[in-house]
Amino acid sequence: MPSHHNRRNRKSKKPQFTSHPVEVEITRLGAGGDGIGTDNKGRIIYMPYSLPGEIAVGKTIAKRGEGIAAKLESIQQPSKNRVNQKCDYFGQCGGCSMQHMADGAISDWKRETLTKTLHQKGLDDFPINPTKSIPAGTRRxxxxxxxxxxxxxxxxxxxxxxxxxxxxxxxxxxxxxxxxxxxxxxxxxxxxxxxxxxxxxxxxxxxxxxxxxxxxxxxxxxxxxxxxxxxxxxxxxxxxxxxxxxxxxxxxxxxxxxxxIKFAQTDVAVPIGAFLQPSQAGQDILVDLVCKAVSGAKKIADLYCGCGTFTLPLAALPQKPIIHAADGLEDQVSAMRKAVAGQKITVESIDLAKNPPSSDELNTFDAVVFDPPRAGAQRLAENLAWSNVETIVAVSCNPATLARDLRILVDGGYEIVEATPVDQFTWSAHLEAVVVLKRESL
CATH class of the missing domain: 2.40.50.1070 (OB fold (Dihydrolipoamide Acetyltransferase, E2P))
Known part of the structure; x- marks a missing residue:
């Protein structure tokens, strides 16, 4: 009889996946832009490059979560939103995933994606504006x-x-x-x-x-x-x-x-590999949304400021506000500090994920803008929820962590005024958003 030791060390073979043909009606798009449907066996099928309403034919290639990933071979019933690809490498290159979808349909889908993600956190009853999209040929x-x-x-x-x-x-x-x-x-x-x-x-x-x-x-x-x-x-x-x-x-x-790189009228010598918005056109849209949201504020905090994407345009607003900018990336903070010498801007290097400003520190500002990495700004949101800052502008490239942070702020008494999806990653499933929140008083 084998010992317990032998049984514990016996390697179990991983079942080999067997590919098979599949035909599925696509009913929706997933977060990554893949078409999703259910085959005749009740299995969830993920089919890249397919669209809702289409009958897609392909071969299954691997398990994917609770469903199965498949490779598209043909479309039996094309969607009215299907268009010809714009690049000979589409389908081979991983840079784009949605060239087969009409631009207007992509914009609508991204707005719907933001709406659904916020709804999952119970965030409703405020306007979500049409998607602001950036054309191809602009990536810098x-x-x-x-x-x-x-x-x-x-x-x-x-x-x-x-x-x-x-x-x-x-x-x-x-x-x-x-x-x-x-x-x-x-x-x-x-x-x-x-x-x-x-x-x-x-x-x-x-x-x-x-x-x-x-x-x-x-x-x-x-x-x-x-x-x-x-x-x-x-x-x-x-x-x-x-x-x-x-x-x-x-x-x-x-x-x-x-x-x-020019931000407003100031040239900033950006560090090697520094974070930048992927296009000037996309940057201009985000800056315009942020500046309009804080119009009239006299003292503004720009947190996760990077090299000054928002800091410098905010400082150039007609009311000439006092700006405090902070980020944990020392090289980017240092570059901006040199560029803003003489302006009404203070710059601080601080790990905002671990040591965000306290609610008392935040109370010295009329408005706070934050644009964190994909992980979001949970601890900062928690401190903001206890503050009396009048206006908050959240900029995010991850709808899921954005929804989490907004839920914290709303639970703390803030009201979402509006949200705007921004599509500056053309023909991809990536999505940014700008959300404006207000508090009258505590």
Whole structure:
């Protein structure tokens, strides 16, 4: 008889998934933009690139939560919202998931997504404005996957849920300047000895030229020849800055010009890899919504301020308010501190997730704006809920954590005035939102 020890150490084989044909009527879209329906066996099927109302035919490929993921093979009954794809790489490249859907339908779906997410937290009875959308051809920042080979340098984006790189020549999402730079970035990436194992290349369009960051897969080291080539390349193509990341450490290889981004009328020399809104057009929409919401406020806190996306436009409002900006990213705070010297702006470096301002500290402000990362701002929301700040503006790229934080504020006595979905990640399922809350008095 086998011992208990042997039974505990006996490895159980994982059941192998068997693929099979499936036909399903799509009834809704999931949070990631996949079509969802139920097959004739009652199983939930997730079918990318399908739309509600369509009869989709495909093959199941893997288990996915409580359902099954499938690969689309054909559409038997197309939706009225189906349109032709705008890019030859759509379906192969993981950069876009919704090019098959009409732009107006995408806007409606994103507004509906925000509405449903807030409703799940009992947040209703306030206007949710139509989605403000940003067109393609405006992305000023992109991160490319690169793999040099003996014959060519594969340069592009990863396939959906895969490390395989789709080699691209063009991308309709990119700004004209980034689009023009694709071929030279490919050539440069394939010429660097320290990048022979590939990695990522992040390119950002700044006022003075491209800001390029190389992130090698193997923490490769630059040779002297590499450094000379990078400097020559920067001079030849009017590149503002080139940097190299090795094992988490970032080294500026050459900085010929300041990598400036303009916020309101102020130029900020942004740090390497700093967070920026993906497009100027998207940034302008968010700034306009935030500034209108705090019109008349004389003292404003901009929390999770980054390099000053909202701070500097808020300081330029007609009432010339006093602004206090805070963020935990020291390099970005430092960059803004240098840029705002002489203005009515104080800047603080603080970990807002762990040590947000207390309710008493928040009470010194007429309005608070916060734009946290995807994890949200739960502790800050808890302190705000006990404050008497008149106006709060929440900006978020994650509807789920936004709903959680708003629920805290509403439970604390705030009223949601309006919410506006913003779609600046064209043809993707990503969604941002700006929500305005008011409190008359405690």
């Amino acid at each position: 920042r992109a991160r490319f996957a690169v793999k040099p080979t003996q014959n060519k340098c594969v340069f592009g984006f990863n396939s959906p849920f895969s490390k395989q790189i789709v080699d691209i020549e063009t991308c309709p999402l990119l700004s004209p300047k980034l689009s023009e730079a694709l071929s030279i970035l490919r050539q440069l990436s394939g010429s660097i000895e320290g990048f022979s194992m590939g990695g990522d290349v992040q390119a950002t369009e700044t006022q003075n030229g491209l800001d390029i960051l190389f992130v090698p897969n193997n923490n490769g080291e630059l040779t002297l020849h590499d450094r000379e080539n990078l400097i020559e390349f920067a001079n030849q193509h009017q590149v503002a800055r080139i940097a190299w990341e090795n094992d988490g450490w970032v080294e500026p290889v050459c900085a010929l010009l300041p990598a400036d």
